[in-house]
Amino acid sequence: MDMAVIDEQHTQQEAKRRPPSYRILGSFPHVEDVDANNGESEEEDPMAWADLEEYGGSKQTLEKKKKTTTRKLTHAEVRAQLQELKELELKMAEATADKHSKRGMFETIEWLKKHNQEAKASSDKQKRRHSNSVVRSVLDFFHRSPKNEQNNSNEDNAPQLQSPWGQAALKCEWPELGFTLLNQALVDDTERVRQVMESEELWSASPHAIIALAKWLRRFDEDVNRVLTLKQYLLEERTVLANVGYQVTTLYDSYKEALNAALALIHGDRHELQSAILQTFEELEAILSDEVAVVKDVVEQSMDEAQEYTALSNLFQHLTDDDCCGVIVPKLLGWMKQNCDEEEVQAFLALFDDDVKDAIAGEWMRHYASYLQLLDEFSANFESPLAYLT
Structure with missing residues (x-):
């Protein structure tokens, strides 16, 4: 086959x-x-x-692989499972916050220790005395500061500033509160440099100190712009609450011209330099005063006191740890620690989440400390705002 x-x-x-x-x-x-x-x-x-x-x-x-029938969960069972998941996420978040909440603080401590060592190596005793004072003040504050608590509140029940917070210390009425508080970060700086001028140290200052003063003026101008940005943020918060469009246009031309004139005299006659710097501050303070007066009239007509405090609270609550305007916050804390009671300071700090608090104690504080150290050679700067930390 x-x-x-x-x-x-x-x-x-x-x-x-x-x-x-x-x-x-x-x-x-x-x-x-x-x-x-x-x-x-x-x-x-x-x-x-x-x-x-x-x-x-x-x-x-x-x-x-056989087909099996599944029972549909009841609403109560679904809620129970969601609550269990939320509690698990909360525990994980708390563990992460506990691990990283002090990161910025420790980085600042190391940075300040390094600055302290450099100051000790300097032959300038006056500079060493001032720098050590700043370092000791900041280190003491961080060692005494309580552990940041995890803020799990949602925006509806987040901490809010309450009337009459800040009005007594700022000597202002509630419609002026927002802009007056932000301006204080600049006014505090101008008062400090005025003390240097009144002591007549500028006339005998070293070339190194004069160059440092010029750097300080440029960084001061950067902070003027940052405060202006924060004011725009505040106007936006007011717009959301009052349903009214706010637009405030402030001309800083006279201040800018005076600042440029002062910088041009850095290597010139010291008496002329002093007059130019004081003129710069006078121009700026006049502009800030007029701005507050204009905004006060607008706010009084469109908002109430509770809304203004809510807008100011939201301004700081919405700051993120990568916002360049955040470097203004340590300056405000410096003023608050000297002029406000402890309850008001703690109410202000409660507005920030853990990431922002870490930035305040870390990168932003280091930025502020380096800013102050530019005036180290002037003894009038001995009582710097960082002394509030002691």
Whole structure:
């Protein structure tokens, strides 16, 4: 007999004995097979499971694939599971905050220690005395500061400043509060440099001290721009609350001209330099005063006291740790520690989340400390705002 015919017959016989491949893969049987059995379950073929095992499966594998009915969760069960998930996320967040909440503080401590070592190596005793004072003050504050608590409040129940917060210390009425507070970061600086001028130290200052003063003036101008940006943020917060569009355009041209004139005299006559710096401050303070008066009239007509405090609170609550305007916050804290009671200071600090507090104690504080150290060679700077930390 022809071998091809024999092979074909053998193949047909094997096909009859061997179950179809769909049984190996767990498929449903053909319709005609079900009808033939009158709906009864087909007798199990041990070879089918043996074939399946060749592919790493088993009878148990197919049984797991059987369709199972699931019960729909009730609303109470869903809420319980969501609450359990929320508690788990809260524990994870607390663990992370506990690990990283002091990162900025420790980085600032190391930075200040390094500055302290550099100051000790200096031959300028006056500079060493001032720098050490700043470093000791900041280090003492960080060692005494309590651990930041994780703030898990949502925006609806977040801490808010309450009337009459800040009005007594700033000597202002509530419609003036927002801009007057922000201006204080600049006014505090001008008062400090005025003390240097009144002491007449500028006339005998070293060239190094004069160059440092020029750097300070440029960084002061940067802070003027940052305060202006924060004022725009505050106007936006007022717009949201009062549903009124606020637009305040302030011209700083006279201040800019006076500042440029002062910088041009850095290497010139010291008496002329002193007059130019004082003129710069007078121009700026006049502009800030006029600005507060204009905003006061607008705020009184469109908002109430509670809304103004809410707007001011939201301004600081919405600051992020990567906002360049945040360097103004340590300056405000410096003023508050000297002029406000402890409860008002703590109410202000409560507005910030852990990330922002870390930036305040870290990068922003280091920026502020380096800013103050530019005036180290002037003894009038001995009572710097960082003394509030002691």
